[in-house]
Amino acid sequence: MTPETLGRYQILGELGKGAMGVVFLARDPVIGRQVALKTFRLGYSADDEELAQFRARFLREAQSAGILNHPNIVTIHDVVDEGNGETCFIAMEYVKGTDLKQLMQRQKRLELPFVIDVVAQIADGLDYAHSKGVVHRDVKPANIILTAAKEVKITDFGIARVDASNLTTEGQLLGTPNYMAPEQIQGKDVDHRADLFSLGVMLYELLTTKKPFQGENLTVVTHRIVHDAFTPPDRYVADLPPAVLRILDKALQKDPAQRYQRGSEMARDLRAL
Known part of the structure; x- marks a missing residue:
């Protein structure tokens, strides 16, 4: 079931699914722009240590990619770890194509x-x-x-x-x-x-x-x-x-x-x- 919101983002629809999660089309109400949210579901067959390792790697890699600003690279706007053991997601530039x-x-x-x-x-x-x-x-x-x-x-x-x-x-x-x-x-x-x-x-x-x-x-x-x-x-x-x-x-x-x-x-x- 598609959620209505993720963090501050209003979900508009589903763009696709991957092995680790779902990609949603969403709206950022603060700026008023559309974004793509790439989610990473953590709530399956993982112990606390595995989740901690995943979360640390997720944040490190997403933040590293977040420094990139180039016309030929999809821009990362936000990296969110809700800290509830369930979901991390990246808010990125929505590209029609x-x-x-x-x-x-x-x-x-x-x-x-x-x-x-x-x-x-x-x-x-x-x-x-x-x-x-x-x-x-x-x-x-x-x-x-x-x-x-x-x-x-x-x-x-x-x-x-x-x-x-x-x-x-x-x-x-x-x-x-x-x-x-x-x-x-x-x-x-x-x-x-x-x-x-x-x-x-x-x-x-x-x-x-x-x-x-x-x-x-x-x-x-x-x-x-x-x-x-x-x-x-x-x-x-x-x-x-x-x-x-x-x-x-x-x-x-x-x-x-x-x-x-x-x-x-x-x-x-x-x-x-």
């Missing part, structure tokens, strides 16, 4: 200039976040919103790390496996360059409608990400410029030191096409 996952499902093959513009905007947003010490850790099409004006908005900064608490399945990978960098899969230390690998996977998929590392199950996919070369994109698309292939090759390097070191570098190469 379509996420890239939905767009790809509808349109299949996308035009090259459109793909280049979208991915360059994502790289801009990531570069800014990385300059502030914030790593996304779950860059994927479902976390990229495209407005009617073709402006990109990255959402869910820090959320993957929040979901990595003991409330998740033991041993569960942090992030979405198809888009994860090799070092993420291997459980190694992860920095901003993992986000740029994930962006390379997205670029490949937007261009070809296929993922660069495929397999019949998760075990095969993750093994290929760590050990195998990606499937040559010209197997699916015959007319990609050589410069695009070079960008993909650099973004999808197994060794982070051989990848793009900054989002701005990747954006520059994309816009030079």
Whole structure:
């Protein structure tokens, strides 16, 4: 049942559901603007210590992401922990648009200039976040919103790390496996360059409608990400410029030191096409 209010926010409707909670459209009566509320339900099979760990991580990650202020990043307005053992939520900028996952499902093959513009905007947003010490850790099409004006908005900064608490399945990978960098899969230390690998996977998929590392199950996919070369994109698309292939090759390097070191570098190469 949808609540009428959360904190000071008036609930207008439900925008979607996730594994950890619900996203609501709401109104902030103090400022009079619409916001999206992303809730995190805590009241299930968790002991006091787990709840305390989750709450601490939630607040730390949400506050870290809350410092970000960039045209290509969904702005966080408020972080609320009601302290009742039930609900934490983030109030964020409400963006009208379509996420890239939905767009790809509808349109299949996308035009090259459109793909280049979208991915360059994502790289801009990531570069800014990385300059502030914030790593996304779950860059994927479902976390990229495209407005009617073709402006990109990255959402869910820090959320993957929040979901990595003991409330998740033991041993569960942090992030979405198809888009994860090799070092993420291997459980190694992860920095901003993992986000740029994930962006390379997205670029490949937007261009070809296929993922660069495929397999019949998760075990095969993750093994290929760590050990195998990606499937040559010209197997699916015959007319990609050589410069695009070079960008993909650099973004999808197994060794982070051989990848793009900054989002701005990747954006520059994309816009030079």
